Amino acid sequence: MRRRPGAHPGVRPVRVLVEADGGSRGNPGPAGYGAAVFDADTREVLAERAEGIGVATNNVAEYQGLIAGLRAAAELGADTVEVRMDSKLVVEQMSGRWKVKHPSMQPLALEAGKIARTFARVSYEWIPRERNKHADRLANEAMDAQAGIEPKPDRSSNRSNARAGIESKSDRSDAQAGIEPKPTSPAGWSGAQGAPTRLLLLRHGQTAMSAERRYSGRGDVPLTGLGQTQAEAAARRLAKLDGVDADTPIVASPLGRTTQTAAALATVTGGEVITHTGLLETDFGDWEGLTFAEAAARDPREHRDWLADTSVPPPGGESFDAVHRRVRKARDELIARYGGRTLVVVSHVTPIKSLLRMGLDVGPSILFRLHLDLASLSIVEFYPDGNASVRLVNDISHLS
Numbered sequence: 001m002r003r004r005p006g007a008h009p010g011v012r013p014v015r016v017l018v019e020a021d022g023g024s025r026g027n028p029g030p031a032g033y034g035a036a037v038f039d040a041d042t043r044e045v046l047a048e049r050a051e052g053i054g055v056a057t058n059n060v061a062e063y064q065g066l067i068a069g070l071r072a073a074a075e076l077g078a079d080t081v082e083v084r085m086d087s088k089l090v091v092e093q094m095s096g097r098w099k100v101k102h103p104s105m106q107p108l109a110l111e112a113g114k115i116a117r118t119f120a121r122v123s124y125e126w127i128p129r130e131r132n133k134h135a136d137r138l139a140n141e142a143m144d145a146q147a148g149i150e151p152k153p154d155r156s157s158n159r160s161n162a163r164a165g166i167e168s169k170s171d172r173s174d175a176q177a178g179i180e181p182k183p184t185s186p187a188g189w190s191g192a193q194g195a196p197t198r199l200l201l202l203r204h205g206q207t208a209m210s211a212e213r214r215y216s217g218r219g220d221v222p223l224t225g226l227g228q229t230q231a232e233a234a235a236r237r238l239a240k241l242d243g244v245d246a247d248t249p250i251v252a253s254p255l256g257r258t259t260q261t262a263a264a265l266a267t268v269t270g271g272e273v274i275t276h277t278g279l280l281e282t283d284f285g286d287w288e289g290l291t292f293a294e295a296a297a298r299d300p301r302e303h304r305d306w307l308a309d310t311s312v313p314p315p316g317g318e319s320f321d322a323v324h325r326r327v328r329k330a331r332d333e334l335i336a337r338y339g340g341r342t343l344v345v346v347s348h349v350t351p352i353k354s355l356l357r358m359g360l361d362v363g364p365s366i367l368f369r370l371h372l373d374l375a376s377l378s379i380v381e382f383y384p385d386g387n388a389s390v391r392l393v394n395d396i397s398h399l400s
Contacts (some may be wrong), residue, residue: 005377015040015080018069019127019134021087022061025143027243027342031056032146034138035069037076047072050138054144059245062087066094068124070115079120086132089246091124098246098270101239127326129355195340196381196389199331200238201352202344204253204261205230214291217284217317223260224302229265230375230399237377237398239268243342246270251334252346253279262346278330279346285317310364320350320367327354332392335382355380359388375399 015042022033039046053061066085073081085091093109100109116122118199125240129136205227205308209216223231236243246269252262254275262273287295295314296303305312318397330351345355349372353373356387357366359380372378372394379392 001235013174014078015082016046016073016078017043017071018066018081018083018085019132019135020062020065020069020085021132021139021141022058022063022065023136023143024056024058024061026055028055028057030054030143030146031058031061032142033061033065033068034135034142034204035065035072035139036138037069037072037078040080040082045134046076048138053140054146057104057242058247058252059089059102060086060104060108061139062090063105063112065107065139066090067112067115067358069135070112074115074118080279081116081119082120083122083124084127084132085124085135086127086129087247088126090291092246092270095124098147101268102245125385134345159165191262194384197335197339198243198379198381198385199334199355200241200244200342200344201355201378201380202234202238202261202265202345202346203349203352203372203374203376204257205234207257209289210374212291214289214328215287216286216297217281217285219288220256222256227257227374228260228264231261233398234261234375234377235265235268238344244269244344249274249338249341249343250346251276251279251343253277253281253348253351255280255348258346262344269377276334278326279334279345279347279351282320282323282350283315283318287317305307307368310367320364323350323356324354324364327351328358331358331381331382339384352378356393358382358392361388370394373399 004093017038018035019038020033020035020356022031025032030052032050034050035048036045037047038044049072051068053064062085066083068084070081083094089098090375093100093105094112100106207216207221207223207227209219209221211224248269248271249272250262250266250271252258252273252275254277258272258279259275265271266273286299290298299315304313306314311318313322334345352372353367354372356370356378357364359382360366370393373396375396377395377398379390379393381389381391
């Protein structure tokens with residue numbers, strides 16, 4: 001562990017700033033933390049802590065950084081501690097505004113809270129990553145030291161760059177040291193290059209329309225009581241997956257049934273729901289609200305043509321080919337914004353099938369041969385070199 005003692009051992013600081021950070025090269029992957037204690041008035045560095053902690057997630061590393069920073073402040077004899085971190089999850093949980101539900105976080109939060117109670121006053125403030133460079137640098141140096149890489153000055157954040165799909169300085173120094181990046185399956189056998197954008201595809205819960213098996217496209221119908229229960233079960237399942245936390249983007253179709261389903265996950269993780277119109281269900285036009293049999297009886301020729309050709313729209317509606325183009329554009333926009341990260345996409349049957357179709361690189365017949373249950377989970381990864389991998393399809397184990 002790297003330790004820098006107080007600059008003035010004989011002086012007891014009254015008020016200090018603690019800036020802490022942690023990172024994981026893989027999430028989970030090789031991880032480390034960094035923390036610095038500053039004099040609150042002069043910004044003089046009073047202590048530094050940094051350590052590689054083996055394989056862990058970003059959240060675990062960030063909590064470890066907080067604990068190290070609080071311990072250093074206690075060793076200095078501080079009365080008042082102002083903690084600043086770029087982890088919204090840790091700040092909100094330690095402030096008491098969010099519950100600590102993840103099993104791996106609970107003992108760390110308890111330990112941090114125990115140390116915090118030794119001070120007269122402790123406050124927690126979220127800051128953007130660019131204002132947390134000192135602790136970020138220490139964390140990256142700790143990860144480098146753990147990997148046998150000589151530390152270099154002015155290192156940028158490996159974690160934030162990896163999330164953006166950008167090569168960081170630590171990535172380059174790994175390459176210079178002859179350390180090969182550990183491939184994430186299936187890259188090892190497919191030849192895929194780069195960090196994939198991982199889409200966790202969640203279909204919305206039950207509505208009255210879906211219970212009656214009616215065409216439900218742009219009609220804004222809410223979840224039923226069962227649908228809400230399904231959404232909450234799916235949320236608990238997703239919150240246990242690696243890479244899902246308060247920082248994970250939750251992107252939903254703007255219709256009520258999808259935003260309600262997405263909100264259930266946001267409640268568990270403390271995340272934020274954003275909407276994207278590209279994830280809307282097919283516009284079924286004049287068939288909205290009809291059953292399959294009712295639509296076939298009302299417009300027999302048009303219904304046959306629609307089933308036979310994905311370029312044919314329902315009367316007054318949208319063709320499956322048009323949906324596919326729309327969803328592809330939405331996917332490209334999401335990858336451009338969140339490249340290399342995990343994000344949850346809460347949508348409808350046709351958009352989710354379209355995303356799985358892109359991952360499998362198959363034709364439109366998949367729309368008629370693939371079944372997706374309500375509140376089901378599927379996973380597809382898109383690599384920056386054009387490769388893709390479908391990892392899971394129509395999992396409803398969380399509903400049993």
